């Protein structure tokens with residue numbers, strides 16, 4: 001039978017990135033309408049269109065301004081527990097990153113209700129984050145003493161574990177800072193690096209995942225509780241399909257981003273390619289990352305998160321990845 | 328005679344001076360960060376975040392000061408062309424709307440602060456500052472602004488029936504005489520004692 | 528969702544409320560709240576509180592109070608007076624006399640100040656007493672200071688470039704380089720404008736033929752040392768990669784302290800006076816800015832920006848026509864919008880159009896900053912005008928309005944020049960970076 005006719009308000013992620021353009025926007029403006037036979041419609045806007053920073057969206061969801069929000073855990077990261085879903089250096093590839101969201105996501109969902117009156121429906125990601133350097137580098141060893149711009153605390157910990165200096169400066173200042181040597185390197189996703197013009201100021205990218213910028217779809221509990229059972233069922237199904245599609249689409253973006261910044265390995269679909277040198281990590285590089293992760297990043301995170309939280313993580317994510325988080 | 332503006336001025340002035348010292352402190356902290364990063368290979372990580380809070384605190388902390396010095400901008404082009412009663416009513420309306428906005432923002436600010444205070448978790452930055460500490464400063468500024476404008480608005484409503492002249496004097500756009508007085512006293516401190524010789 | 532008619536209605540409502548003499552910040556906030564309440568109800572009104580805090584909590588915007596503080600300290604240590612005095616030595620003989628010093632000292636001060644409003648306030652404070660006993664045309668005096676202030680953002684460093692760079696991911700260093708030549712040309716055009724007006728009507732500026740002997744004038748050039756030093760600290764630290772543009776502002780504040788000490792003005796009282804002015808100006812700007820952010824947020828929520836993008840994209844304009852349309856759009860918008868809200872509010876919708884039309888983002892940054900500068904001196908809402916009036920503290924603001932007219936026209940001419948000679952802006956960044 002037909003679903004009840006209903007319209008929803010949705011806030012998406014950054015308007016200039018593929019997560020919005022290729023995943024969130026088409027989902028709300030086409031997929032949902034089509035699959036519900038026109039019964040469900042949505043007004044979806046990116047944070048960019050709304051002149052928002054992004055950090056406000058969960059509070060706006062709680063206020064009832066939106067029914068659904070695509071939000072980043074790092075935006076509500078006053079709680080170190082949220083970081084557990086994307087500790088820098090833990091996930092070595094996208095498949096692992098996704099599995100981590102499956103086991104740690106529910107932990108985060110637990111606090112979403114009491115704190116934001118929200119419920120998480122699915123987890124996906126931005127393109128894999130890598131280290132981009134203005135001076136020519138060849139390996140992790142070359143990062144020693146370099147100033148690396150990081151987002152989030154655990155990235156900083158990992159970078160310090162690699163012997164570099166972690167620096168925080170606003171995103172908008174990164175490109176000129178790289179250009180003039182205020183910082184030597186920065187960390188961001190492959191396609192986002194291209195979209196933000198990093199390829200014009202860096203020479204090399206170390207193709208070693210250091211993080212993923214995980215993102216989730218949340219629904220406000222108030223809106224959710226008002227939905228009819230068939231509508232809830234509809235969204236549960238749609239959100240699963242959304243998740244599968246998003247991991248696939250963004251997975252493809254990772255390689256395309258690298259093609260676009262380097263001009264190597266294919267044809268850039270987004271515009272004029274750059275000339276960044278792609279550095280494949282050696283076994284020594286991977287070992288160095290693991291050491292930095294185990295000796296610094298995980299230890300510090302466990303301390304921030306507390307013994308109980310660290311134990312839960314070790315029993316879930318740790319079990320899966322063979323890692324231990326203990327202060 | 329009770330004058331809320333005069334009563335709160337010393338407090339607003341102190342708040343503004345504190346904000347000035349906070350600006351000075353963030354400047355030195357930034358210079359320290361620049362030097363540490365450039366020559367000593369380490370970074371405080373989070374100076375940018377503190378900078379954001381400093382701007383919020385400085386703005387909110389100065390709202391009341393800008394109010395008591397009547398600096399919040401108004402366009403009074405039409406004022407010479409409307410009858411005195413209408414002008415008084417517009418002054419009252421301006422005061423009421425400003426106070427409404429101030430009260431609204433303080434109320435929303437309180438709910439943000441309360442939420443962070445309850446959870447009590449430190450900000451997830453290397454500095455681990457509890458979020459409510461900067462927000463408490465921020466809220467203090469908003470609260471001072473809201474309290475002052477709220478009392479001033481109530482006072483203005485009372486004056487509408489008792490002393491309309493005083494209403495215009497206290498809550499109208501600053502009178503010329505007043506502005507000249509404050510600006511001249513400001514100029515005296517601004518200018519060097521010798522004074523540039525251009526001035527005859 | 529809102530259509531173009533609704534947007535127009537909202538703007539008329541806003542202008543009407545402003546004309547009634549309500550506080551500008553309140554009006555923007557109220558228009559936002561009315562729009563939000565009408566279309567979305569209480570949740571959207573409450574959301575304005577969240578947006579309010581987030582708009583004030585911005586690390587990049589800290590450059591605003593820091594550049595104001597820098598200016599306040601430099602003024603109070605007496606160095607600005609000496610700079611003004613020294614420049615007047617050399618410029619007084621020109622037709623227009625001391626009016627040229629207003630423009631030139633603004634240009635020089637712009638090289639250490641990131642804010643047009645701060646530049647105007649500073650130069651007004653220093654310059655106005657000099658005119659008290661001279662028989663210059665009052666509107667021309669005020670107009671030349673307002674015009675000079677409008678160099679504040681165009682000549683680097685500038686908060687406008689910082690914000691544009693942040694919003695569009697354009698290199699701030701390139702933008703700074705791009706602002707230099709247009710800034711210099713606009714300074715010369717202002718002075719040319721004064722010369723023409725003074726020749727046509729000598730009554731606006733009495734001639735002052737008495738000039739001090741050359742050695743005296745040369746000795747007084749030392750008045751230019753302090754601003755030059757600060758300029759070197761700001762641009763040097765950025766160019767050498769020691770500091771980001773925002774950090775450079777903090778560095779300059781710290782560097783201004785020994786300069787104040789050198790002039791024997793570094794006292795707690797001086798600092799407190801500087802703090803009071805700085806916090807005052809910051810608070811009044813930020814209250815408006817926060818109100819504007821709230822209004823912009825609601826405009827976004829109503830889809831007003833999106834509707835406009837679609838509308839413009841439907842017209843399929845070529846680059847030069849698009850620029851002319853935006854020129855007209857910004858001049859009109861600039862009459863009642865402030866710099867920051869104007870930039871923040873329109874860029875998300877305008878920048879994609881610009882890129883699609885193949886317009887250079889660095890050039891457009893200079894164009895947009897120029898548009899913002901025009902908005903600062905165009906009534907009824909022009910921060911520079913009000914600040915000058917506040918510093919003056921006498922007479923009618925209408926005199927300030929009247930005085931800016933010739934300079935407003937000069938700036939329109941400058942914009943036309945910039946449109947048809949785009950290399951004016953692009954030449955230096957190309958030389959420096961490619």
Ligand code: NA
Nearest residue numbers: 637640679684
């Ligand atoms: Na400047």
Ligand code: NA
Nearest residue numbers: 861862902908
């Ligand atoms: Na204007």
